[in-house]
Amino acid sequence: GNSVTQMEGPVTLSEEAFLTINCTYTATGYPSLFWYVQYPGEGLQLLLKATKADDKGSNKGFEATYRKETTSFHLEKGSVQVSDSAVYFCALRENNDMRFGAGTRLTVKP
Amino acid sequence: DAGITQSPRHKVTETGTPVTLRCHQTENHRYMYWYRQDPGHGLRLIHYSYGVKDTDKGEVSDGYSVSRSKTEDFLLTLESATSSQTSVYFCAISSSGTASTDTQYFGPGTRLTVL
Numbered sequence: 001g002n003s004v005t006q007m008e009g010p011v012t013l014s015e016e017a018f019l020t021i022n023c024t025y026t027a028t029g030y031p032s033l034f035w036y037v038q039y040p041g042e043g044l045q046l047l048l049k050a051t052k053a054d055d056k057g058s059n060k061g062f063e064a065t066y067r068k069e070t071t072s073f074h075l076e077k078g079s080v081q082v083s084d085s086a087v088y089f090c091a092l093r094e095n096n097d098m099r100f101g102a103g104t105r106l107t108v109k110p
Numbered sequence: 111d112a113g114i115t116q117s118p119r120h121k122v123t124e125t126g127t128p129v130t131l132r133c134h135q136t137e138n139h140r141y142m143y144w145y146r147q148d149p150g151h152g153l154r155l156i157h158y159s160y161g162v163k164d165t166d167k168g169e170v171s172d173g174y175s176v177s178r179s180k181t182e183d184f185l186l187t188l189e190s191a192t193s194s195q196t197s198v199y200f201c202a203i204s205s206s207g208t209a210s211t212d213t214q215y216f217g218p219g220t221r222l223t224v225l
Contacts, residue, residue, distance in 0.1 A: 004152075032211050043114075043200055043216040044153070051211040089152055096141075096160075098214060100152030 002027045006090045006101035013080055013108050021075040021104050023064075023090035031092040033057075033066050033073040038087045038103070047075075047088070080108045113137050114217035116201050122223045129188040131220050133201030135181075142184040143168075143202040143214065144176060146195075153200060159184055191224045198222070 007022040025033065032051045036044040048057030053068035062077045073090060085108045090101040113136030123129050133142060141160055145153040145168075155168030157176040165176050173195060175187045188195055199220045206212040 034213070036216075043218045046213050046215070049211075049213065091152075093212075093214070096158060096166075098143075098155060100154075102150050102152045 004101040010105040016079045019077040019080045023073045031094040034091040036089045116217040131186045133184045139203040139205045141204045144186045145200045146197040196224045
């Protein structure tokens with residue numbers, strides 16, 4: 001079956017540091033890939049998505065590229081801010097089958 | 111933001127009691143989903159609906175039932191709550207269930223504690 005594995009947290013960075021959160025997936029078909037972000041006490045918000053191989057999703061300075069050859073969708077940001085502190089979830093969707101990673105908590109310190 | 115509300119936002123109940131959580135949407139989306147969020151597991155699908163009175167099971171459906179009598183409302187019922195059902199429950203909606211490219215939008219969540 002389909003599954004998503006993402007790096008365990010927590011991740012703690014200083015402001016303006018470079019961020020990478022690794023995500024790999026297993027899928028039987030051709031899923032779409034997503035990154036969601038969850039701020040404290042809130043629901044999940046879509047951060048970015050990519051629907052086919054080699055697509056790059058980007059939003060608010062975050063980027064991720066759909067790599068079919070390595071079955072990966074790593075999240076990156078060049079310079080994090082304190083306001084980026086949240087839990088990040090990698091997910092894949094194939095029709096009505098949506099699978100999430102366990103989440104990675106990011107804390108950015110001033 | 112997608113128009114999704116959940117009620118109640120917090121609930122504490124006792125083992126063996128019935129509990130119903132409500133999800134309400136104003137987007138007229140056909141598909142609605144219930145997930146639970148637990149540490150180390152991310153989100154896992156409980157049940158989903160693809161139309162009024164049309165529902166199907168997800169990955170962790172045991173102990174849960176759902177109903178959808180109107181497009182805008184999707185109810186999740188725990189017939190006899192157990193401590194293992196202590197969790198945060200999220201509702202989600204999407205306009206398509208067959209297009210993998212379609213985005214699911216999430217409600218604010220309900221924190222349920224079963225004592």
